[in-house]
Amino acid sequence: MKIFAKECYLVLFFMTILSFKRISLFTAVITFYLTKAYAIEFNTDLLDVNDKNNIDFSRFSQQGYIMPGRYNLSVLLNNNRISNYSYLINFFEEDGSEQTKACITREIVEKFGLKNEALNKVSFQAEDSCVDFSGLPGVEIKPEMAENAINVSIPQIWLEYSYSSWLPPSRWDEGIAGVLVDYNINASLINSYRSGNSERLGYNGTAGINAGPWRLRADYRGNYNLFLSADDKRVTQHDFDWSRIYAYRALADWQSTLMLGENYTDSDIFDSWQFTGLSLKDDERMLPPKMRGYAPQVSGIAETNARVKVTQQGRILYDSTVPAGPFTIDSLDGSTRGRLDVEVIEQDGRTKKFRVDAAYVPYLTRPGRLRYKLSLGKPRVAEHKLEGSMFLSGEASWGINNEWSLYGGGITTKDFNTLSIGVAKDLKRFGSLSVDITQSVATVPENGTKKGKSWRVSYSKRFDEMNTDITFAGYRFSERDFMTMKQYLNARSSGTITRREKELYTTSVNKHISDWNMVLGLQYSHQTYWDSQASRYYNFSLNQYFDFFELKNISASINASRTQYRNRDLDSVYLSLSMPFGGSTLRYNSSLSGDIYEQSVGLSGRVKERLGSYSINAGYRDGNGIKPTSKFSGYYSRQFPATDFSANMSWEEKGYTSLGLALAGGVTATGEGVALHSGGSGGGTRLMVGTEGISGVPVDSGRAVTNAMGIAVVTSVNSYYRNTTTVDVTNMPDDIEVRQAVTESVLTEGAIGFQRFKAVKGRRLFATIRHKDGEDVPFGASVRNRADIEIGIVGEEGLTWLSGINPSEKIIARWGKNERCEISLPEQIGVDVQVFVCSPEKQ
Structure with a gap:
């Protein structure tokens, strides 16, 4: 046989002749590796007369020729698999052509993620018929039989965004x-x-x-x-x-989530309250990663092995135990917005409570994109009880162009109405800014009608040259008679209006100093009220890695915070030094909380392939x-x-x-x-x-x-x-x-x-598989277990490498169009080459 294909390699592997009395096995496995599909010419003189007359070799001289039939292949889109499963691809000869063509069905094309414009250019006749790509320029279908795959190349212009x-x-x-x-x-x-x-x-x-x-x-x-x-x-x-009892589903075409039942409003403009009804909102998690927002972080200090709970409107967002020292919770959902209530329950029963406003960048929206949130229902109080009239709440943001976004929203119910409108501006090198105004009108029993306005300014800027992030998110001023929906609901049930907010400042600064391997952080919030004392929260953090002579990778951190809430000040300062110690970390901690001073030394590390961790601390108070x-x-x-x-x-x-x-x-x-x-x-x-x-x-x-x-x-x-x-x-x-x-x-x-x-699961061994009459099972027959998993392929003279076999198990050998036989494995399987008899399958 002559092969004239360029860059075609022939690899021959001959197994050693095995002699077991009358059994002589000689198996040759020939693998062809073709880097490109070139024409092949056969020397038919090696064949007998009957084979010469009955076999048509002319087809194989055609470049890239594939025999007509159905093949189980993996489907690749631009060299990436579209599924973990294989598809049955039919190859057929078109009339008047000696070339075979692959039939790509509609089921497969629906996995490609074609744009609507591209879908309109391809023709579908029936679910199981072949798709015609002739109207879509640049599409190429290339079988890769050596890889048991077929690759469909489609220009990126016809595909949805991928990452x-x-x-x-x-x-x-x-x-x-x-x-x-x-x-x-x-x-x-x-x-x-x-x-x-x-x-x-x-x-x-x-x-x-x-x-x-x-x-x-x-x-x-x-x-x-x-x-x-x-x-x-x-x-x-x-x-x-x-x-809370609720149901939801994704609406992929709208990039939104529909939710029914007990829920809480989720808003970038208004406050949050519990309700029962339905909500529809766009879900940015359905967007590519580069188009999504961020998840807020909650930081604090635990004096002991403490339980930390983060809630919003009574809904538990996080509940876990943290070791003593500073902690940062960064696993909250990316859609979390608004005010979070944090409770630190120390091991001795003491509790600390503080609030975190999840700061976010101004409400800028990508050009041409509309973001929205809608809610309809009745306000809900404890134990699934509904109170008040039906309400409708909605908000939206529209990206006008690369620099401007318009946003706003409103809430309407029987005795409460509010309307908000704002604009966001990309200031380019000077950051981004948003400004909005909200008007509320509320009729409260025994308090009459209250009308008021609230103004808000938000600013964000990343200083790349200084490696610094600044978020001023931001300043808000509310008139005395301005009311939020939550305040209205509380006033309706209690008859009084309390803790009316006046001014709110929220600032966050993070500074990276690369030369010193140092990170500085500062958070500040200040809330004043018309009818009660102001509250403030400060947090300062410093983290640095450095070397000290032969001691490497030493970490030092300082964390200080002050919380002023309801005429009470709570100050905390925490100092930590740590260094590697073998496979563990040696740590020194010192803290001052109020007038209580503590210090300790400890050892911490990971165990069991990093699936476990430990810490041990000893000190005094x-x-x-x-x-x-x-x-x-x-x-x-x-x-x-x-x-x-x-x-x-x-x-x-x-x-x-x-x-x-x-x-x-x-x-x-x-x-x-x-x-x-x-x-x-x-x-x-x-x-x-x-x-x-x-x-x-x-x-x-x-x-x-x-x-x-x-x-x-x-x-x-x-x-x-x-x-x-x-x-x-x-x-x-x-x-x-x-x-x-x-x-x-x-x-x-x-x-x-x-x-x-x-x-x-089971033994691995060589075996010879034969029929009852002593004839070998055909070369290339597939041996499968009862789960239809291939466990071997029959070689020359029935010699087969089997894996995953077990005593008394029944396995099947299949070949041809639908020929098969059954092998009943013995109760004991030896270590030498076995001879297994394949009998007609029992129905």
């Missing part, structure tokens, strides 16, 4: 139907030297049902407290309630008119496949002893199976993976492991992002193989995605 971590809506997955329950449990046992003992249990979470694009959710929360005083008096408190007392604390957390676990303890001399435990995770059930899992909160997005009933397969860097049903749930999934999930092959048991260890998915908000990994 390395984001795909257009045509590629999003709504997931499968299922039920979920997420939980967050905190338990503590406190033995106080002065006031007795207490047991506390707090829990919250979300239960939900998914059906198609709809997500039904119910938030729950509860507490159990047992107090036992020094004189043995026992007091028990327990409460539980469903705090002084001030507040008491003698210096020693103290000790420890904290440990670990992410298990079934739950997130943390434990902490604290001891203070002649003060208290406290033990705490926390669990966070969930259970997800679908038609594919059920699994406990770590992570998951608020009924959020998750991916269920199946491994054909095989347990012990580590997924997502070992953070999830398949259970006895072969099911695991991955919760580190971002909605509307391209998420890659992998099998941890380095830690997989030796008797398990996974044929495709990587999968990709783009899930909508709240979806339960599902991906199946083709896994097999």
